[in-house]
Amino acid sequence: MVSNPFVRTVRLAGSLVILGLVGCGKRDAESTPDAVETASGGPQDSGVPAAAAPDDGEWRIAAKDFASTRYSSLNQITAANVARLQPAFTFSTGVLRGHEAAPIVAGNTMYVVTPHPNILYALDLTRNGALKWKYEPGTARAARGVACCDVVNRGAAYADGRVFFNTLDVHTVAVDAESGKQLWKVKLGEINQGESITMAPLVVDDKVYVGNSGGEFGVRGWITALDAADGKIVWRAYSTGPDEDVLIGARFKPFYAADRAPNLGVTTWWGDQWRIGGGAVWGWISYDQSMNAIFYGTSNPGSWNPALRPGDNKWASSIFARDADTGEALWAYQWTPHDEHDFDGINENILVELPWGGRSRRLLLRPERNGFLYVMDRATGEVLAADPFGPVNWATSIDLKTGRPILNPEKSTENRQARNVCPAAPGMKDWQPAAFSPRTRLLYLPHNNLCMDYKGVEANYIAGTPYVGAEVRMFAGPGGHRGVFAAWDPVARRKVWEIRERFPVWSGTVVTAGDVAFYGTMDRWFKAVNARTGELLWQFQVGSGIIGQPITYLGPDGRQYVAILSGVGGWAGAAALGIMPQADPFIALGFADAMKDLPKYTAEGGTLHVFALPQDGSR
Amino acid sequence: MTSRGAGLWSGLVLLTGFACNRDSRPVVTGGPADGIGRAVVRTSELVAGGRTDHGSLRNPYEGQKNVRAEGERFYGWFNCAGCHGAAGGGGIGPPLADKDWIYGGDPGQVFLSIVQGRPNGMPSFGGQIPDDQVWKIVAFVSSLSEHAASESGTTEGSRAR
Numbered sequence: 001m002v003s004n005p006f007v008r009t010v011r012l013a014g015s016l017v018i019l020g021l022v023g024c025g026k027r028d029a030e031s032t033p034d035a036v037e038t039a040s041g042g043p044q045d046s047g048v049p050a051a052a053a054p055d056d057g058e059w060r061i062a063a064k065d066f067a068s069t070r071y072s073s074l075n076q077i078t079a080a081n082v083a084r085l086q087p088a089f090t091f092s093t094g095v096l097r098g099h100e101a102a103p104i105v106a107g108n109t110m111y112v113v114t115p116h117p118n119i120l121y122a123l124d125l126t127r128n129g130a131l132k133w134k135y136e137p138g139t140a141r142a143a144r145g146v147a148c149c150d151v152v153n154r155g156a157a158y159a160d161g162r163v164f165f166n167t168l169d170v171h172t173v174a175v176d177a178e179s180g181k182q183l184w185k186v187k188l189g190e191i192n193q194g195e196s197i198t199m200a201p202l203v204v205d206d207k208v209y210v211g212n213s214g215g216e217f218g219v220r221g222w223i224t225a226l227d228a229a230d231g232k233i234v235w236r237a238y239s240t241g242p243d244e245d246v247l248i249g250a251r252f253k254p255f256y257a258a259d260r261a262p263n264l265g266v267t268t269w270w271g272d273q274w275r276i277g278g279g280a281v282w283g284w285i286s287y288d289q290s291m292n293a294i295f296y297g298t299s300n301p302g303s304w305n306p307a308l309r310p311g312d313n314k315w316a317s318s319i320f321a322r323d324a325d326t327g328e329a330l331w332a333y334q335w336t337p338h339d340e341h342d343f344d345g346i347n348e349n350i351l352v353e354l355p356w357g358g359r360s361r362r363l364l365l366r367p368e369r370n371g372f373l374y375v376m377d378r379a380t381g382e383v384l385a386a387d388p389f390g391p392v393n394w395a396t397s398i399d400l401k402t403g404r405p406i407l408n409p410e411k412s413t414e415n416r417q418a419r420n421v422c423p424a425a426p427g428m429k430d431w432q433p434a435a436f437s438p439r440t441r442l443l444y445l446p447h448n449n450l451c452m453d454y455k456g457v458e459a460n461y462i463a464g465t466p467y468v469g470a471e472v473r474m475f476a477g478p479g480g481h482r483g484v485f486a487a488w489d490p491v492a493r494r495k496v497w498e499i500r501e502r503f504p505v506w507s508g509t510v511v512t513a514g515d516v517a518f519y520g521t522m523d524r525w526f527k528a529v530n531a532r533t534g535e536l537l538w539q540f541q542v543g544s545g546i547i548g549q550p551i552t553y554l555g556p557d558g559r560q561y562v563a564i565l566s567g568v569g570g571w572a573g574a575a576a577l578g579i580m581p582q583a584d585p586f587i588a589l590g591f592a593d594a595m596k597d598l599p600k601y602t603a604e605g606g607t608l609h610v611f612a613l614p615q616d617g618s619r
Numbered sequence: 620m621t622s623r624g625a626g627l628w629s630g631l632v633l634l635t636g637f638a639c640n641r642d643s644r645p646v647v648t649g650g651p652a653d654g655i656g657r658a659v660v661r662t663s664e665l666v667a668g669g670r671t672d673h674g675s676l677r678n679p680y681e682g683q684k685n686v687r688a689e690g691e692r693f694y695g696w697f698n699c700a701g702c703h704g705a706a707g708g709g710g711i712g713p714p715l716a717d718k719d720w721i722y723g724g725d726p727g728q729v730f731l732s733i734v735q736g737r738p739n740g741m742p743s744f745g746g747q748i749p750d751d752q753v754w755k756i757v758a759f760v761s762s763l764s765e766h767a768a769s770e771s772g773t774t775e776g777s778r779a780r
Contacts, residue, residue, distance in 0.1 A: 145702070145740025148711065458695075464742055466701025466711065523777070574710065583716045584708025592708070600777040 057554025062102035062155040062200040062508075063433065064551070066287035067351040070435035070510050072552045076560035077613060078514035082528045083538045085611045088561060089129040093606035095119065097577065098569020100431070101155040102200070102508065102549035103608060104163075105563075106177060108556045111158065112565065112608055116144055116151035116168045122180055126556045129610065133180035135173075143169035146196050146464060148216035148589070149571035154431070155200035155549065157208075159228065164208050166197035172210050172226060186231035188212070192464045194219050202285040202294070203228060204324060211281025215299035215344060216589070218467035221279035221316070223296060225327060235327035239279025239298040239315045240265045246315065247322065252329045255381040256403040259314075259332060268312035276461055277309070278302035279316040283346025283431055287324060288362075288378060294324050295364060295378065297335075297345040303469030304342050304425075305456030307415045312337040317345040319366070321381060331381035333403060336370050340413040341394055341454060342425035342470070342589075343370040348433045350443065351378060354491055365490050367434050367445050369427030370405070372398055375490055387493050389429075389486070390449060391422045391478050413470070417455035424452035424474040425590060426504070426571060433549065437511040440531050442496055443488040444517045446505035448572075449477035450594060472590025482594065485509070485519050485527075487534060497534035503598065506572040507564070508549030518562055520546025522573060523601040526564055526609065542566040542609050545573060545602040559612055567606035568598070576602055660731055662723045676727025679751070680758050690759030693752050697744065699760075707763035712741060716763040724764065729757045 057074065064070045077085065093099065095114040103112045109132060110123040117139045122132040144151050147168060156165035162183060163175045170189035175182055188210060189195035194217025202209045208231075211223040221239035226232065237247040246265045254260055261267070266274055280299040287294050301309060301316035317336040322329055336343040350365040356375070364378035371392035375385040386398035395405035411421045429447035436443050452474040459469025476482045483501035488494070503522035511517040515531040522545035528538040545568030552562045568576045574588035575581055576599050581592035660676060680686045694700055703709055707716035718724070722732045733753050736743030744753070 141738045142736075142740055142742075145711065145742055147740075460696060460698060462698050462747075465698035467698075468701055471705075578713070579704070579709035580714045580716055581708060583714070584704040584706035587704040587708040587710040589710070592710075597777070600775060 058107070059102070059105045059551040059553050060158040061104065061202065062157070062549060063284060063286070063348065064510070066202075066204065066289070068284060068286045068348050068433070069350060069352070069438075070433060070508065071437050071512070072510060073513040074552055074554060074560045075513040077512065077516060077552070077562065079516055079530045079532075079537060081613060082514070082516050084613055085528065085538050085540070085562070086614055087540070088610045088612040090610070091121070091123060091129055091131075091608040093119070093121070093565070093567070093608065095567070095606045096569075096604040097567070097606075098150040098152045098573050099548050099565040099567030099606045100152040100570055101565060102551050103563045103565065104156055104158050105551065105553040106158040109177065110563070111156050111163050111177070113153050113156045113165045114606060115153055115567075115569065116147070117141075118153055118165070118167045120156065120163065120165060120175060120180075122177075123608075129608075135175050135180045135182065137167050137171065137173050137185065139167045139171075140169040140191065143167075143191050143196055146191050146194050146214065146217055147198070148214075148466070150569045150574065150577070152198050152570055153200075154198060157201050157203045159203040162228070164201050164203055164228070166199060166201055166210055168196050168198065170195050170197050170212065172197075172201060172208060172231060174208075174228070174231060184231040186226065188224060188233075194464055194467070197282070199282045199284075202287065204287050204294075207234060207324065209285050209294060211285075211296065213280050213282035215278040215280040215282075215302055216304075216466055216468050217464070218276035218278070218302045218461050219280055220275055220277065221281050221298055223281040223285075225324075237320075237322065237327045237329070238265070239281065239318070240269070240274035240277045242266055246329060247327045248329045251323065252331065253380075254331045254333065255383075256333065258402065259334070264312070264314040268314040270310045273309050276302060276467065277313060277316060279318070281346065284348040284433060286349045286351050288351055290362075291321075291330075291379065292324050293321050293330055295319065295321050295349045295351070297347060297349070299346055300339050300342045300344040302467050303459035304472075305459055305469035306338060306340040306413055307456050308459060308469060313339065317343055319345065319349065321378065333376070333381050333383070335368050335374070337404060341370075341421055342472075343368075343427060344430075345369060346431065347429060350434065350436050352436060354441070356384060356491065363490075365436065365443060367429045367443065367447070367488075369423075369429060370394070371423045371428040373443075373488060373490070374398075375493075385493055389445065389488055389495065390447065390484065391451070392428070393420075393422045413454045413456055415456070417453065419453045420451050421454055422451040422477055423448065424450035424594075425454070425472055426450060426474075430506070430571070432506050432547075433508045435509045435511040435517065437515075437531055439513060439515060440487070440511075441489065441491065442531070443490055444509045444511050444531070445484070445486045445488055446507055446509050446519050447484050447486065448504040449479060449481055449484050449500075450474050450504065451477045452590060468589065471586045473585050474590050474594040476594065483521070485529070487531070499529065499534055499536070503545075503595065504572045506547040506570055510550045510552055510562075512552055518550040518552070518564070520548065520550065520564055520566070522547065522568060522598060524566070526550075526566075540609075540611070543607045544568045544605045545576065545598070547573060555612070559615075561610050561612045563608065563610045565606060565608055568602045568604060573598065575599065576604060660727045662728055675725050676730055678726040678730070678754050678757055678761075680754055681726070683758070686755045687759045687762050690755035690757070693748070693756050694759050697748055697756070699756065707760070715760050717767045718764055724761070726757050726761060729760055730754065733757070
């Protein structure tokens with residue numbers, strides 16, 4: 001047991017009261033408190049009551065399931081025994097830079113995709129992680145020049161004997177999972193237009209969903225569905241431009257009236273700016289089988305200088321619900337109209353069914369970069385609640401009648417410098433994905449506590465080079481800590497506990513039926529905490545700062561394992577990659593200045609770490 | 620293309636007009652000939668055959684400190700600052716405000732890095748920036764590391780909690 005002075009319990013008693021209320025929901029009245037339905041479907045369907053559904057022990061996609069819960073019903077490792085966790089094996093990826101990927105596990109093999117050059121390793125779990133094969137896609141070196149925020153990759157996806165992943169030079173690859181032989185490789189964009197890909201693809205049935213990166217390079221954002229058999233494009237939907245390009249048609253029914261006008265992807269921009277307006281799709285995609293719909297967010301508009309792009313700039317910093325087969329837009333909602341602070345809108349959307357307003361509703365939970373935690377009706381796109389989950393001062397609230405934020409003019413960056421804007425450009429939470437436990441009914445949020453000064457400057461568009469237009473300098477938010485790992489009750493709409501960390505918590509998290517949540521820190525600690533109280537139960541110092549996504553799986557020997565990649569980098573870790581914030585406070589888009597002390601804690605280097613309980617039977 | 624973008628490109632056209640005077644080509648001095656009369660601009664300090672003579676291209680603006688400000692303007696204008704930082708602290712690209720040069724810090728080496736591009740992400744600006752403006756950028760870039768510390772030294776780690 002390790003004590004941690006940073007743990008703070010926030011109204012734990014209150015959350016217990018709410019858990020009681022939850023039991024009044026229709027479905028829950030006849031089941032255990034463990035039974036919260038998440039979106040149905042998925043490689044491992046978390047949509048059934050956790051107590052009744054044995055986990056198959058695999059981890060086939062970064063988000064674990066189509067509902068993006070990152071919840072595992074494995075329960076060998078518990079809050080009571082996790083303190084005995086010890087290393088099982090490690091593996092060096094041979095790659096420096098930021099390792100943001102989730103390892104995936106299918107059958108008896110683990111697959112790890114590295115940052116550029118995007119090597120895919122297959123490790124044999126029946127032989128303690130021995131290397132089965134590695135596949136090298138031959139990613140163009142030049143692609144490193146169009147990666148705004150390190151050359152990261154967020155993971156692969158497994159389906160039907162194939163492993164799919166994306167490369168920084170804008171290709172998607174399918175590899176035979178057994179042999180490592182390439183099945184197909186398709187080029188989807190052009191680095192000379194500033195495009196790249198860093199996201200983990202989602203595979204549903206016969207389609208692979210992929211989107212581009214490059215919101216800081218003046219790209220035009222898109223998502224595309226590929227035929228899993230051969231990589232051919234089935235449909236592609238742009239985030240900006242005329243309705244026909246955005247795949248907005250007869251089935252488009254946004255909840256808010258102002259969003260129903262035609263061609264908003266053109267009319268909310270000045271001239272042809274939508275052609276280089278961003279709205280990239282570099283984050284997470286969720287899937288709801290009952291609606292046959294995908295849900296995903298779009299990036300900030302380009303450039304970062306709002307004075308240069310009058311209008312709402314749709315559909316940047318937005319969310320889309322689309323028909324998974326045709327790509328037709330079902331609804332859309334813009335988190336941050338006319339973004340003035342780089343509130344990129346690509347975070348994960350967690351699909352759960354919870355009691356809400358006296359009945360059970362199919363919800364979409366969205367811890368948004370702009371600092372608000374949105375609860376939405378995923379069928380209609382209605383915002384049911386939006387609460388700050390940390391210090392927010394750019395807006396006072398979200399108007400639920402219009403869906404628009406109520407802005408604080410003091411924090412506007414429109415033709416003026418704004419000081420002490422909270423949250424900073426990486427948001428209250430960036431890409432680092434949260435988890436949801438149906439047992440505790442809590443969201444587990446790895447996130448940031450950063451504020452910033454922000455000033456728009458000139459931006460020149462030269463294809464293939466940065467198109468930013470802002471001078472940003474970040475610093476720790478109120479309290480002086482830069483990161484937080486928190487548990488949030490989405491029904492009670494409040495924080496239950498939080499753990500403060502020195503650096504932004506840039507790793508993902510996983511929560512298990514053993515009521516343990518795992519996450520990593522940039523100062524090299526991999527941690528297990530009690531999912532109900534936030535108490536630190538175990539920690540292990542790994543080789544480099546952690547910005548990866550933990551997973552848990554059942555090994556061929558029937559034991560539960562926990563895996564995480566270490567390897568500092570990413571946007572948050574830029575200061576550890578040999579740059580000089582002491583000489584230049586605005587570099588790394590303003591992040592490095594807030595992280596000047598990071599090199600005192602960690603150096604680069606990618607390593608897979610796998611942990612298990614000792615085999616002495618004393619579980 | 621947006622009106623802003625169009626403005627930039629018409630700017631480029633104008634700038635290219637300035638570059639019509641191709642006689643302002645870099646002066647080649649002191650280097651061994653490669654057999655066809657051009658200097659060898661090396662990007663390695665290790666030279667096969669044990670030779671220690673290094674060719675170079677001289678910056679036509681060498682010694683003219685007043686071009687640095689102009690170079691800084693072009694450095695921002697052509698988005699060099701977007702990757703290397705306004706003060707050369709680095710970011711997407713490596714820092715320029717230190718003494719560590721991957722492809723060489725001599726003016727000719729920096730000139731060629733800009734014009735040719737480099738394989739790990741440095742775009743080639745050849746044909747986009749007139750030579751005289753590249754040389755002004757080189758003058759500014761060279762000034763960034765004037766006061767940099769030497770490459771060796773000790774950095775402290777974190778103290779125990």
